[in-house]
Amino acid sequence: MAEEKGITVKKSENFSEWYTQVVLKSGLVDYGPVQGTIAFREYAYEIWEKIREIFDKMIKKAGHKNAYFPLLIPESFLKKEAEHFKGFVPEVFWVTQAGDRKLGEKLAIRPTSETIIYHFYSKWIRSWRDLPILLNQWCNVARAEIKSTKPFIRTSEFLWQEGHTAHATKEEADKEVMKILKLYQELIENYLCIPVIVGKKSESEKFAGALYTTTLEAIMPDGKALQMGTSHNLGQNFSKAFDIKFVDKDGKEKYVWQTCWGISTRLIGAVVMVHGDDKGLILPPKIAPIQVVIVPIYYKKVERKKVLKKCKEVLEKLNKVEVRAIVDDREEYTPGWKFNEWELKGVPVRIEIGIKDIEKKQVVVARRDNFEKVILKEKELDKKILQLLESIQKNLFKRAKKFLREKITEEKDYNKFKEILEKKGGFIKACWCADPSCEKKIKEETGATIRVIPFKKEKIFSNCIYCGKEAKEVVYFARAY
Amino acid sequence: MAEEKGITVKKSENFSEWYTQVVLKSGLVDYGPVQGTIAFREYAYEIWEKIREIFDKMIKKAGHKNAYFPLLIPESFLKKEAEHFKGFVPEVFWVTQAGDRKLGEKLAIRPTSETIIYHFYSKWIRSWRDLPILLNQWCNVARAEIKSTKPFIRTSEFLWQEGHTAHATKEEADKEVMKILKLYQELIENYLCIPVIVGKKSESEKFAGALYTTTLEAIMPDGKALQMGTSHNLGQNFSKAFDIKFVDKDGKEKYVWQTCWGISTRLIGAVVMVHGDDKGLILPPKIAPIQVVIVPIYYKKVERKKVLKKCKEVLEKLNKVEVRAIVDDREEYTPGWKFNEWELKGVPVRIEIGIKDIEKKQVVVARRDNFEKVILKEKELDKKILQLLESIQKNLFKRAKKFLREKITEEKDYNKFKEILEKKGGFIKACWCADPSCEKKIKEETGATIRVIPFKKEKIFSNCIYCGKEAKEVVYFARAY
Numbered sequence: 001m002a003e004e005k006g007i008t009v010k011k012s013e014n015f016s017e018w019y020t021q022v023v024l025k026s027g028l029v030d031y032g033p034v035q036g037t038i039a040f041r042e043y044a045y046e047i048w049e050k051i052r053e054i055f056d057k058m059i060k061k062a063g064h065k066n067a068y069f070p071l072l073i074p075e076s077f078l079k080k081e082a083e084h085f086k087g088f089v090p091e092v093f094w095v096t097q098a099g100d101r102k103l104g105e106k107l108a109i110r111p112t113s114e115t116i117i118y119h120f121y122s123k124w125i126r127s128w129r130d131l132p133i134l135l136n137q138w139c140n141v142a143r144a145e146i147k148s149t150k151p152f153i154r155t156s157e158f159l160w161q162e163g164h165t166a167h168a169t170k171e172e173a174d175k176e177v178m179k180i181l182k183l184y185q186e187l188i189e190n191y192l193c194i195p196v197i198v199g200k201k202s203e204s205e206k207f208a209g210a211l212y213t214t215t216l217e218a219i220m221p222d223g224k225a226l227q228m229g230t231s232h233n234l235g236q237n238f239s240k241a242f243d244i245k246f247v248d249k250d251g252k253e254k255y256v257w258q259t260c261w262g263i264s265t266r267l268i269g270a271v272v273m274v275h276g277d278d279k280g281l282i283l284p285p286k287i288a289p290i291q292v293v294i295v296p297i298y299y300k301k302v303e304r305k306k307v308l309k310k311c312k313e314v315l316e317k318l319n320k321v322e323v324r325a326i327v328d329d330r331e332e333y334t335p336g337w338k339f340n341e342w343e344l345k346g347v348p349v350r351i352e353i354g355i356k357d358i359e360k361k362q363v364v365v366a367r368r369d370n371f372e373k374v375i376l377k378e379k380e381l382d383k384k385i386l387q388l389l390e391s392i393q394k395n396l397f398k399r400a401k402k403f404l405r406e407k408i409t410e411e412k413d414y415n416k417f418k419e420i421l422e423k424k425g426g427f428i429k430a431c432w433c434a435d436p437s438c439e440k441k442i443k444e445e446t447g448a449t450i451r452v453i454p455f456k457k458e459k460i461f462s463n464c465i466y467c468g469k470e471a472k473e474v475v476y477f478a479r480a481y
Numbered sequence: 482m483a484e485e486k487g488i489t490v491k492k493s494e495n496f497s498e499w500y501t502q503v504v505l506k507s508g509l510v511d512y513g514p515v516q517g518t519i520a521f522r523e524y525a526y527e528i529w530e531k532i533r534e535i536f537d538k539m540i541k542k543a544g545h546k547n548a549y550f551p552l553l554i555p556e557s558f559l560k561k562e563a564e565h566f567k568g569f570v571p572e573v574f575w576v577t578q579a580g581d582r583k584l585g586e587k588l589a590i591r592p593t594s595e596t597i598i599y600h601f602y603s604k605w606i607r608s609w610r611d612l613p614i615l616l617n618q619w620c621n622v623a624r625a626e627i628k629s630t631k632p633f634i635r636t637s638e639f640l641w642q643e644g645h646t647a648h649a650t651k652e653e654a655d656k657e658v659m660k661i662l663k664l665y666q667e668l669i670e671n672y673l674c675i676p677v678i679v680g681k682k683s684e685s686e687k688f689a690g691a692l693y694t695t696t697l698e699a700i701m702p703d704g705k706a707l708q709m710g711t712s713h714n715l716g717q718n719f720s721k722a723f724d725i726k727f728v729d730k731d732g733k734e735k736y737v738w739q740t741c742w743g744i745s746t747r748l749i750g751a752v753v754m755v756h757g758d759d760k761g762l763i764l765p766p767k768i769a770p771i772q773v774v775i776v777p778i779y780y781k782k783v784e785r786k787k788v789l790k791k792c793k794e795v796l797e798k799l800n801k802v803e804v805r806a807i808v809d810d811r812e813e814y815t816p817g818w819k820f821n822e823w824e825l826k827g828v829p830v831r832i833e834i835g836i837k838d839i840e841k842k843q844v845v846v847a848r849r850d851n852f853e854k855v856i857l858k859e860k861e862l863d864k865k866i867l868q869l870l871e872s873i874q875k876n877l878f879k880r881a882k883k884f885l886r887e888k889i890t891e892e893k894d895y896n897k898f899k900e901i902l903e904k905k906g907g908f909i910k911a912c913w914c915a916d917p918s919c920e921k922k923i924k925e926e927t928g929a930t931i932r933v934i935p936f937k938k939e940k941i942f943s944n945c946i947y948c949g950k951e952a953k954e955v956v957y958f959a960r961a962y
Contacts, residue, residue, distance in 0.1 A: 030601055032551040033558065034588060039601050042546035042616060049547065065523035066530065070513040071590070071621055071638050072574070077514065093553070094578040095590065098625035099571040107515060109552070109576065109590070120511055120520050129813065135523060140552055140621065144579035157552050332610065 006340055010278050015222040019150070022272055026281045026345050029151045036149035036156030040265065043345065044152075046289035047268050048159060052138060054191055054287075055161065055263070058183045064134040064163065069117050071139075072107040077115040081241040084114060087208025091143040093156075109142040114209065114234075114260060117164045118242040125256060127247050128168055132176075136163040152269025153226070153481050160264035166256040168248060170235070173257035177231045180261045181214050184229040192267060193284040193396035194218050194274050195404045196228055197427070197476060199454035204436050207260075211235030217451045217476065219407045220273045223425015225451045225478035228270060231261035274400050275369075281346025282368055284396050285389040292318055292325035292385060293342045297335050297354035310358050314351065314381065321382045323389070343368060348392050349385065369395050408476070412462035417477070421446055427478045431471030433464035442466055448477045487821055491759050496703040500631070503753055507762045507826050510632045517630035517637030521746070524826065525633075527770035528749050529640060533619060535672055535768075536642065536744070539664045545615040545644065550598050552620075553588040558596040562722040565595060568689025572624040574637075590623040595690065595715075595741060598645045599723040606737060608728050609649055613657075617644040633750025634707070634962050641745035647737040649729060651716070654738035658712045661742045662695050665710040673748060674765040674877035675699050675755050676885045677709055678908070678957060680935035685917050688741075692716030698932045698957065700888045701754045704906015706932045706959035709751060712742035755881050756850075762827025763849050765877050766870040773799055773806040773866060774823045778816050778835035791839050795832065795862065802863045804870070824849060829873045830866065850876050889957070893943035898958070902927055908959045912952030914945035923947055929958045 007025060011018045023029050028044040031037075040048065056066070072095060079085050088111045095107040110116065121133060142157045149155055163180060167173045181198060188194050196216040206213035210232040218226050239245070239255040248254050275282040285291050294314055296307040311327045318325040328338050335352070342350055352364040361378045365385070369392050376384050407426030411417045420428055432438060432450070442465075443449050458474040465471075488506060492499045504510050509525040512518075521529065537547070553576060560566050569592045576588040591597065602614060623638045630636055644661060648654045662679060669675050677697040687694035691713040699707050720726070720736040729735050756763040766772050775795055777788040792808045799806040809819050816833070823831055833845040842859045846866070850873050857865050888907030892898045901909055913919065913931070923946075924930050939955040946952075 030604065032553075032597075033555050033600060034551060034553045037551040037553060039551065040549040042548045045548045046546065048549075065527065067523045067526045068521040068529075068621075068640060070515060070518040070520065071623060072513075072515045072518060074514050090580040092580060093576045093588070095574045096577045097575040097587075099573060101625075106578075107574075116513075119514060123511065140549075142552060144582075159549060 006344060007278060007280055011221065011276065018276075018278075019273060022276050022280055022344075023151045023269075028268070028272070028281075031151075034156065036145040036154070038151050038155055040159070043289060044265075044268055047271070047283070047287055048265055050287040050289070051187070051191070051263075051267060052161070055183065055187050056138075058187070059136055059163065059180075062134075062179060062183070064136050064165075066137060067135045068137050068139065069113055069120065071110055073110055073113075073116045075106045075108060077119060078108055080115060081209045081238055083237075084209035088112065088143075091145065093142050093144055110139075111141055111143045112262075113137065113139075113141075113162055114164070114238055115242075118238050118244060118258070121164075121166055121256070122242045122244045125166060125244055125246050128249050131166060131168045131246060131256065132172065133166040134163075134176075135165070136161055150269070150481075152265055152267075152272070155265075158265045160262050163259070163261045165259045166239070166244065167258070168246065168254070168256065170233075170257050173233050173235075173259050176259045177214055177233045177261070180259070181216065181229075181231045184216055184231065184261075184263060187263070188216060188218070188228050188267070189397065191284065191286045192271050193393060193400055194228070194270055195397065195401045197404075197452050197454055199452040199456075199476075201230075202436070202439060202450045202453060202475070204439060205450060207232045209234060209237050211237065215452050217427075217478075218270060218274070219404050219426055219478070220270070220481070221403070223407060223479070225427065225476075225480040226266070226270055226273075227451070227480065228267060229261070229263040232259060234258040234260060275396055276346070279340075280344035282396065283346040283348060285348045285393050288346070288348055289324065290326055290342075290345075290347050291323050291389055292349045292351060293338075293347045294325060294327045294351045294353060295335050295338050295342075296327070296329060297352050303355050306358065307353060307355060310353050314353065314363065314378075317382050318385060321386060323382075323385055349388060367392060369399075410461070412465065414465050417465055418446055421448055421479065425479065427451065427476040429458070429474060429476055430465040431460050431462045432473050432475045433467055433469045434472040435464075435467065435469075438464055438466035442477065447479050449480060450475045451478045451480060452476050487825060488759060488761055492702065492757065499757075499759075500750075500754060503757050503761050503825075504632045504750075509749070509753070509762075512632075515637065517626040517635070519632050519636055519638075521640070524770060525746075525749055528752070528764070528768055529746055531768040531770070532668070532672070532744075532748060533642070536664065536668050537619075539668070540617055540644065540661075543615075543660060543664070545617050545646075547618060548616045549618050549620065550594055550601065552591055554591055554594075554597045556587045556589060558600060559589055561596060562690045562719055564718075565690035569593065569624075572626065574623050574625055591620075592622055592624045593743075594618065594620075594622075594643055595645070595719055596723075599719050599725060599739070602645075602647055602737070603723045603725045606647060606725055606727050609730050612647060612649045612727060612737065613653065614647040615644075615657075616646070617642055631750070631962075633746055633748075633753070636746075639746045641743050643743045644741060646740045647720070647725065648739070649727065649735070649737065651714075651738050654714050654716075654740050657740045658695055658714045658742070661740070662697065662710075662712045665697055665712065665742075665744060668744070669697060669699070669709050669748070670878065672765065672767045673752050674874060674881055675709070675751055676878065676882045678885075678933050678935055680933040680937075680957075682711075683917070683920060683931045683934060683956070685920060686931060688713045690715060690718050692718065696933055698908075698959075699751060699755070700885050700907055700959070701751070701962070702884070704888060704960070706908065706957075706961040707747070707751055707754075708932070708961065709748060710742070710744040713740060715739040715741060755884075756877055757827070760821075761825035763877065764827040764829060766829045766874050769827070769829055770805065771807055771823075771826075771828045772804050772870055773830045773832060774819075774828045775806060775808045775832045775834065776816055776819050776823075777808070777810060778833050784836050787839065788834060788836060791834050795834065795844065795859070798863050799866060802867060804863075804866055830869060848873060850880075891942070893946065895946050898946055899927055902929055902960065906960065908932065908957040910939070910955060910957055911946040912941050912943045913954050913956045914948055914950045915953040916945075916948065916950075919945055919947035923958065928960050930961060931956045932959050932961060933957050
């Protein structure tokens, strides 16, 4: 499909424009006609399929099942939990008409599905025998975003999974919240190669309707934080609003404790931002739709057949060890053109095979992450390529981890805090008195919010960064997407 | 989850009520708050996951990729192809508001995605190098159904796949249409065990905007036909409406030829209808979420541990050969209660293990399809169970095939035609002059439509069943869902 040429700006110089060019030119997305919507082209969707496959396996192993609930939610359902309604109603798409009939009650396109799912839970749950309920759905959700939309990162429709569980006790719900958070961390760090800081949200940043929210926060190259996923303990807020009760073993009627948790196609945006370079995407091997591209190199027509034959042999060898490889045998493009295209698309490994390589029983291999080239013996190719993919996977995480470390600044002084935000960005580790009013003022004055209160408790090293009173928590501030 | 007891009506006596009870009581679905919407509970969704997995593999092997396009379609897009708009607009859910802003242009929730997808194709396709485009999406679609809604069969929202391809020539598009139709047939006959008649739709029954429509038609136990899937050649109708042109190898600009094709969660409803019996569901082994349920039988507490241990051993043995099995070790229910529940849920095979079986190194095995019981030696269990599942799969198809054959009646006389429709239902094979007005009158007078003009040409055996003039086609009439 008609791709334009390479990226024309540097990531370090104009990050926003760089991002836009990369996601469009690498063929990940295209803009939709409705504000903030995108088409997930096959290349992006394949990445999503990988992410879905990996996480789906994790949650199923942990006893969860998938289900699917209606897209359309009556307005009255959304209103049942007041905080939740307030949180979501400004961005709801409303259906008011079906054919040419005007509807009696407005219907929301789900911005998230708590209210519709819990309507069903209240019908399905009767006894302790029905608990826990451990359901998840992979679906689309819509939120009318007007400003600062950005493919993957903030769109009016996105794809996600939303898990919704119901338990007999708070302790069980607590455990579920943490179990999922750990699975998210495994997915994001081990598969997407993006290190995160895990912890709780402050009261003012928690999910609308939750008891508490846990989060995974990453830092992007422009110094802004990105929320990668959240896992919430909803307490009994929704079970009281939706009347979800069960008869416990002791014969008493009780409200269930609930959790919900989600990750979305936003993760693809994070992968683009964190790993990409001036040439385009760099995809972690574990989620790359194509892990290895084999490019035949020949100058005369007569060489073509021989080189292609060898390419196919190598392809088969790699397929056998389950490497996702392709041969780019298009005649209408030069090798150089192909190199550029596959670099733009972030394929982790490129193999070049020419007549001389065939004679020497070798291939030339180029890594996308650091452009290193090595020559590999044909006979040990499969083993070495697997090692190489593993090494790229590790290197990407290491690089991102180093960057994250550099982007965490500990600060006691509010003026310096503001200076850091302007000049360096990233997370500012600071002490806080736990008063929401300090948090609010900081947000108003600097645009930075408390992204996460880490689980890993750190020693309080100063008074509250804002009011100077005694501090209660060490927290991470940042400006965020 | 609080399941009520068994089915209280006979399939042969009150088919509609039987169907409703089965889909609700087996835990497949629950009704949503918005007219015609349903929740796909985990048991139904697992069946859908199986269907998706099977078909997804088929189309990927045939070179297709998945993508995802926006849910919301501007009204102006829908209007671009006049026939298409006329066909779908009466059932469109319209979004007119976002938050509290009134939208400038109404947005349709996709009833199907031709118009939004082809908007993108017109941007992406420039040259013959960009062809063919072979994309598919798995998604939800919504159509406001007011009357005769029925879980799976006709709902206001359903899940489906819609393939959308673009080709340089009509011949290529013709081939694609048939390739997909064959994959559908393989899926439906070999996996869902439902025999179908394949062929073309008549002009008046084809897809709104298509050049021609091919279809797979099955017969349900109440004698009504069910359209299982369709594969359409769209010709150049949409490429002209959406200006999808390419420069061909000869340097000339041409409109692309397009196809689209879909199957939906309706297939689950067909499985329920065709195979189920008075005890509930009967699931074909290849798509059953649980293929084997192992029920421990013990009367004294002391036996429990020993029996459960053996059950787990058998479970592991079955898991090793990739049989989807579970042990129902719930203490709060009796074996008899469990038998009923798993029969209701249509699990193909039940294994019973008691103390005496352990002593004799055997297990008791019951088939869901015909209630036959056999005793199997423990050591050959895995092999025999695999054979048994295969045999059940075949038997279900054979039974359905026999039923289909019985429900096809050849008829020359219009009065008898009407009588058959009333008394027996099913397909009526009749000769037709190919004049749409005869087709229309038959529909008005009897409610029967031409479901399919089979590819397998049959000899014309009479004049037109309606007008008595010379017949041109042998076609299959039926009343349909």
